[in-house]
Structures are given as structure tokens and as C-alpha cells.
Amino acid sequence: xxxxxxxxxxxxxxxxxxxxxxxxxxxxxxxxxxxxxxxxxxxxxxxxxxxxxxxxxxxxxxxxxxxxxxxxxxxxxxxxxxxxxxxxxxxxxxxxxxxxxxxxxxxxxxxxxxxxxxxxxxxx
Numbered sequence: 001x002x003x004x005x006x007x008x009x010x011x012x013x014x015x016x017x018x019x020x021x022x023x024x025x026x027x028x029x030x031x032x033x034x035x036x037x038x039x040x041x042x043x044x045x046x047x048x049x050x051x052x053x054x055x056x057x058x059x060x061x062x063x064x065x066x067x068x069x070x071x072x073x074x075x076x077x078x079x080x081x082x083x084x085x086x087x088x089x090x091x092x093x094x095x096x097x098x099x100x101x102x103x104x105x106x107x108x109x110x111x112x113x114x115x116x117x118x119x120x121x122x123x124x
Contacts (some may be wrong), residue, residue: 023093023121030061032117034083034097041088047081047099055083057099059115072107075099081115094120 013020021039025032036045036055045055057075060067075081081099088094097117103109 021093023119025119025121030059032115033058033060036083042085045083045085047075047079047083047097057081057083057097057101057115058104059101059113067104067107070107071109072104073101073109073113074104075101078102089123091123092120093123 013022019039020035020037022033022035024034034055034057038054039045047055047057055075057079059073061071079099079101081097083095083097083099085093085095095118097115097119100112100114102112
């Protein structure tokens with residue numbers, strides 16, 4: 001599914017020994033969110049359950065109004081894929097995301113979705 005994001009945000013966090021990174025990108029049709037735990041920078045992270053060193057991914061659309069009564073997919077428990085950071089500087093993060101996600105319970109999505117994204121996000 002090719003698409004360009006019109007808006008987005010990125011956040012890095014640290015709590016004790018666990019580092020996190022989350023970003024969200026949206027356009028008028030979809031909102032894509034990625035959340036990693038155990039983030040260490042450049043490298044690959046499995047897209048599965050929310051354990052350290054892995055990423056969770058969600059896709060909501062259209063209208064970005066939440067999952068109930070809308071199409072929505074997520075990688076929790078059944079996601080298969082890889083989130084790869086190829087470059088990280090003080091001002092940019094670049095990489096790829098390839099994931100197959102199942103429909104979220106309560107949403108109107110009925111079939112899995114494949115998401116293949118190349119990202120280049122400015123860091124404020």
C-alpha cells in the first residue's frame with residue numbers, strides 16, 4: 001500500500017534500562033504508528049509482541065477515528081515483519097518497515113494487510 005504522510009511526530013524516551021522510540025505518520029486516509037522498546041539505534045527490530053528489542057505497529061484508517069467501527073490492523077501477538085533503522089543522526093531517522101498485520105478485534109477490517117514503508121523522518 002503506497003502512501004505519503006502529511007503529518008507526523010517522533011518521540012524518544014528512557015526509563016531506567018529501557019529505551020523507547022515511537023513515531024506516528026498520518027494522511028487523510030491512514031495513521032501508521034510504530035513503537036519500539038529496547039531501542040538502541042541503528043539496527044533491526046522484530047515486529048511482534050511488545051517485548052524489549054521489538055516493535056509494535058498499528059494502522060488505522062480511513063478517517064483515523066480509532067478502531068471501533070473503522071478499519072484497523074496491528075502487530076500485537078500475530079505481526080510478522082521487521083523494523084529497520086539504517087541511519088540515525090541528531091536531526092533524522094531513516095529506515096524501512098515491512099510487516100504483515102492482522103485485523104484488530106472490533107474493527108471492520110476482515111483480512112490481513114501487508115505494509116512496506118521506507119521512512120525518512122526529521123527529528124525536532
